[in-house]
Amino acid sequence: MPYKENVAIVLCLHRLRNIRMNMAEAIGKVQRWHILEPDDKTLITGGKVYIAPADYHLLVEREGYFSLSVDEPVNFSRPSIDVLLESIVQARWARAGAALLSGANCDGALGMLKMHQAGYFTAVQLPTDAEIPTMPEAALALFKPTCQFSANELVQVCLRALSLYT
């Protein structure tokens, strides 16, 4: 993904709890993108890739910063993709889009539906292309996203989302 100084990317991955692998530090910087695990109340700024910390839900606030929560897992997941996406809808951000990829449970489907209903750009990986199709299938059972894609088209999908807002 080419560097964009006015774009923030948020990644919500299901990972094992209690392994305090600091993924962000492991990755550091890629093509000028600064990759980090946000702390609670970190301001969301462009040119960054934020990775949801293990064992916390990651939410965004209207004022443009993150909040963390240890609320119980949703769909057996903490961080939960639904929680993140619902918070974006609640915050009524003017410009946002979401892409849902391979995964082993239905987390994310409901959040994607809400993004879709609120008029945001939504993209879902083709189940046939996904390593584990459960997650994209659950989303596609609920609504028809803006587009479907295979993993090697992810960058184009992101650029397409951005083009809607510029």
Place this chain on the structure above:
Amino acid sequence: MLFEALPEISEKELEHFFQIMLTKYGEDFRGYAPASLKRRLGTVLKRYGLPNMQTLNQRLLTQPEYYERFISEITVSTTELFRDPSAWVALKNQLVPLFASFPQVHIWHVGCSTGEEVLSVAILLQEMGLYDRTQIYATDIDRSALEQAQKATYPLRHRELYEKNLKAVLPNVPFSKYAWEEQGNLVFSPSLLRGVRFLRHNVVTESTFGKFEIILCRNLLIYLTPSLQDQVVTKLIRALQAGGIFMIGTKESLFWCQAAQQLIPLNEVERIYQKKP
């Protein structure tokens, strides 16, 4: 198997809720970070089959007996014994060097929830030989969490995790020294609580009581907006003795807080600070 969407809550309904809490119960939720507060409220609506926030507001207005249970449900009580083991190892390493010579150590555990972290501190102090010189105050706004904390009794399913965490912090201490199975529950030794006083206290609205050598406030600040975090932390630092320890959650930070200038990091990664002498 999809989970039903949570009901939407409008700004107006939320405003009304704040007013009811403030005027009827003297509780101030205005400075809680909106994203998770709304989520929590939505969960409560769903659990009780209430169609919208208006009905919940009505219930809070007319049925005060519902209030304590409500508080228990909108607060997030998730906790565990030695959550983030490396943070507790870091604390353990500071305790003896800093406090071995103190005749008395006063500890305030803010937002202690169901008490697992109080037990964590108690076990550390016991193993460091400091317990009998300490007085621990453990506070929370959730009465039912405090009741459970006083019983030191937990579902047996937590045993594996708690045992693993204890081993990571104190490798030579057998779990069975402090906890055992009783009637299908995991029960901690009551003697761990002999120096602990549990009190219902709202750290946002109430004033502090006394001075402390150690204040722990983990995973409570995340529920507050930056400006309320600032106020609460300022208040806590004021209640801390010079040279005292302040410990927050490992993903919490003090960068919004002016008063944090009075602190020096003892371990920045584990978020353990010391008040400047």
